[in-house]
Amino acid sequence: MDDTLEDLFAVIEDRKETLPEDSYTASLFTHEKGENAVLEKLGEETTELVLAAKDDDREEIAYEAADIVYHLLVLLSMKEMDLADLEAELESRR
Numbered sequence: 565m566d567d568t569l570e571d572l573f574a575v576i577e578d579r580k581e582t583l584p585e586d587s588y589t590a591s592l593f594t595h596e597k598g599e600n601a602v603l604e605k606l607g608e609e610t611t612e613l614v615l616a617a618k619d620d621d622r623e624e625i626a627y628e629a630a631d632i633v634y635h636l637l638v639l640l641s642m643k644e645m646d647l648a649d650l651e652a653e654l655e656s657r658r
């Protein structure tokens with residue numbers, strides 16, 4: 565799981581750097597309202613996760629959780645943060 569998150573974050577950082585035209589991630593970094601789009605997605609997906617949990621729909625829970633994690637990592641990158649910031653906060657709570 566660690567590797568998966570690190571690999572995904574590395575791809576996001578690469579898209580931010582290279583801005584390929586066909587990349588959804590790159591579009592979030594280049595669009596004027598990209599940050600708003602990410603925040604809206606996080607809100608929507610959280611609601612969808614809550615509904616999936618209420619329905620005990622494990623497949624949908626995993627799907628929405630993955631959407632949330634992806635957009636969360638994009639947000640961290642937009643704020644010039646990375647996984648180490650998240651890990652440091654989690655570690656401080658142990």
Ligand SMILES: N=c1c2ncn([C@@H]3O[C@H](COP(=O)(O)OP(=O)(O)OP(=O)(O)O)[C@@H](O)[C@H]3O)c2ncn1[C@@H]1O[C@H](COP(=O)(O)O)[C@@H](O)[C@H]1O
Pocket residue numbers: 572575579586587588589590605630631634
């Ligand atoms: N993990 C993701 C990922 N999760 C979601 N999305 C995109 O986020 C957008 C919004 O997701 P939603 O599920 O909310 O959209 P939706 O299909 O309309 O669903 P609903 O809102 O209707 O439920 C869609 O265009 C998805 O394709 C993602 N786009 C990219 N990635 C990762 O980022 C990598 C780079 O992708 P590109 O930047 O597109 O090259 C990919 O290889 C993936 O690993």
